[in-house]
Amino acid sequence: MKQELAFLIRQALQSAFEAGTLQQKDIPRIDLEIPKIVAHGDFSTNIAMTMAVSQKRAPREIAKIIIDHIEDPDHLLSKTQVAGPGFINFFIALDKWHEILKTVPEEDTAYGTSQVGLGKRVQIEFLSANPTGPLHVGHGRCAAVGDTLSAVLKAVGYEVEKEYYVNDSGxxxxxxxxxxxxxxxxxxxxxxxxxxxxxxxxxxxxxxxxxxxxxxxxxxxxxxxxxxxxCARFAATRILAGIREDLVAFGVSFGHWFSEQSLYESGTVQAVIQDLKSQDIVYEHDGALWFRTKDFGDEKDRVVVRANGLTTYFASDIAYHKDKFERKFDRIIDIWGADHHGYVPRVSASIRAFGYDGDRFQVLLIQLVNLLRDGKPVTMSTRAGEFVTLREVIDEVGRDAARFLFLLRHYESPLDFDLELAKKQSNDNPVYYVQYVHARISNILKKAEERGYREIDWHDDFSRILTLPEEIQLIKLMARYPDVVARSARLMEPHRIPFYMKELSAAFHAYYHDRNKHKVVSDDAKLSAARLYLVSAIRIIIRNGLALMGVSAPESM
RNA sequence: GCGCCUGUAGCUCAGUUGGACAGAGCAACGGACUUCUAAUCCGUAGGUCGCAGGUUCGAAUCCUGCCAGGCGUACCA
Structure with missing residues (x-):
């Protein structure tokens, strides 16, 4: 819909250029946003204002000209207006929204997916906790973010491979x-x-x-x-097995487990070092072997082989990332804890040193989780044995609530996770708010079935029946879902999914609650059918969104 | 010292790439269960978007400088 509108605007500009009513220029990028205020229409663009300087005319004048040149053969628009300093506001024809509602149950689990990823291969490595102790709360955040980002990327058409790098060496x-x-x-x-x-x-x-x-x-x-x-081999194997179990309980699965040790056993690390030597990317100094990372954007050079002959962690990481590039992914995403941020320049440097395209490699730094108990900070250290395990959190708070809470924050913000609060809040936790929508609609459908309403197919009458402002509002919100997923993928910001889910849930709960005004199943068969179609569509989106987050969608609560 | 992240309502946080009067949840206060499930809804109140400059038609958003907090700054991983 947005694309259609952008197309109309582009054509209008073109025809204005040809008619000479606007000076011939390149067509600028057309930004369409959804205004905060309903009276400002369904979409709004600032194009006239951005063109004001190059056209040397008043924005409102330009806006007027653009509107005059818009041809709308499919009647997408019901109204256009020039507003404020020069915005153009667009009002979409009502039946266009209903067309979108129609597609939701038709597309079902595919609603919200798109092909913007073009089938490109993306590898996403996350968590990669050392097998020296059980997963703790902080790992949960990385797991939740990484897993949901993977799901989101897959939803927009990427071929996603999830990988866990096992530091089983050193x-x-x-x-x-x-x-x-x-x-x-x-x-x-x-x-x-x-x-x-x-x-x-x-x-x-x-x-x-x-x-x-x-x-x-x-x-x-x-x-x-x-x-x-x-002992080391026994313990690491055992702990890794425990990590795998915890991840199963958390609903996270990996396609690949990549062993650091294997890079040594296969001789890859040694070969890479030889390679670096022959290309003069490394040099000896004070008995150690240094990588010229400074020449590739790092603040200083880094040691690859120590004076005592042992390789550093960086050495195997160079080999590992080289291996990733050799596996021909279009994009490579690493998700690390923010405490590793100083490590980014040197890994990027090593990638560029090999002549690979550094833009294909991205690192997401997840800010740390501050664990609290009753508002007081709990210090965590794997080495000191002071930590709260992810397993404990899953057992106490539940997998759904834990995953939802971990995702409910931009990954660049530190997250305070209060154990007591998480448990206490379990009743007014946002996850239940969203899940409750699914349960409520499931119940409506069950009741409707008892009264003879089965699978309801779209009927064109529905667009004449579903005309209450609340219903239109709901449909517009539903129409936004694919955009939310696409945006979440493009910006690599999974938190956008739960925030959208909350918004859609709020709109549904409000609609549902005023049952005197718009009960879904009533004595009016046509009206009931139309509203059942509407709520079924909402349920589909809730279910799809929760699936991206790895959260269950219960039939009843 | 340098680098990265953060600073928005009492608290926890969003904020559509620079747009129109800054949003939500919790907490506070006042209301709504004869129900398709009240784990819900409706209303009231609450802000110098850390501070100060700058850029421009227009800044929470971009730039600069401060202030505060977190993390990092190894021939550790």
Missing amino acids: RQIRTLGESVFVRYQQLLGKTVDLSAGNYQGSYIKDLARILLDQERERLLGMPEEEAVTL
Whole structure:
């Protein structure tokens, strides 16, 4: 509809140019927005004002000329007007809105989807929590945002691949192994203590106990190095399995799990370093091997191989991102916690150093979650073992509420997550407000079915029946949904979905509530059919939107 | 010090790429259940959009400088 209107305006400009009523210029970009005030029409454009300078004429004059040149063979518009300093307001003909209502149940689960992604392949890597401890609340936000963004991108026609990068190599894994080995020895009566750098959480003890059951005292007879390696591998595998279970409970699935260790085992990291050497992108200094990231936009050069011969985390990340590009994605999106933001320039630099198009790579930085309990901050640290797990949150608050709450904020804003509040609020939580719409409509449809109304097909009479301002308002809101999804995808802002859902829900609840004025199922069969069609369409959008968020749509509550 | 993010109603937050008188939920106050489910609805009240300049027809939005908070600034991951 917006596109149709933009097309009409473009044609009007063209014909004004040809008629000489406006000076021939390039046709500018046409911005159409939905005015806040109903009296300002369904769409509004500031085109006349932006053209005022180049045309050297008053905006209102230009607006008038454009309107005079608009040809509208399909009768899309019912009214146009020049307003304020030079806005052109457009009023869409009523039956055009009804045409959109008609399409909602026809398109059903596809309503809201589009093809703007053109089938391009996008890879989205998110969460990627180290397998050194269970997922905690902060991870929940990344998981919810990443998963919903994936769904949104898929809805607008991208081919989306979700990936989890498993940091199963390096020092933190070794530390994990050491921690477990200490606990294991303690269980066997040895007097060894955890060092400050070790993982303190009680889950380490649990892992040691399971290990003891499996291996008995076998590890004591091994060289320590070997025992720690065994502990590390055992623990990481076990923890990763737990993470997968938590993600199942949270409703998040990944198409690919990419192991950091595999980059070493296949020799990829070493090959990449050789490659860098031959291209003179790295140099030696103080015994270490440095990447010339500064030449590619980073503030300074970065170490790839330390003086002690060990590679840095950056080394495998270079190899990893090179691998991503070699997998020929059109777009590569990384979602990281904001505490990693200093890392962005060096990864981007490494990508450009290989000659890849840096614009195809984007990083979304999710601001951190501040966990509160009764308004007081709870400090979280995986290492110190002080954290609230995602699993606990799912169990206490529920998956639907948790996902909704995580999405209800722009990802660039820090999020205060108060556990007690989340539980207390569970009754006036926005997620129930939206789900309640689905339940209410489901109930109406059930009742209607008892009275003989089955699947209702569109009838052209409906556009003459559904004419109450509230009904038109609802239809206009429904018509906006595909735009909301497209916009959410383009800006990579999943929070737009729940905000829209709340708005649509509010409009429905208000409509539903005034049952004296417009009860859906009444004695008037035609009217009932039309309104049943309307509410069915609303239910479809609620269901589709909740699906994008990974939130269930209950039949009853 | 430098870099990234944030600052909008008492609280939690939106704000359609610079538009018309700044919006919602919660909290406060006053109302609505003989129902297609009140997990709902209607109304009242509440703002110097952190501060100060600048850009222009027009700024919460863009630029500059301050102020405040968070995060980062390793041959850690």
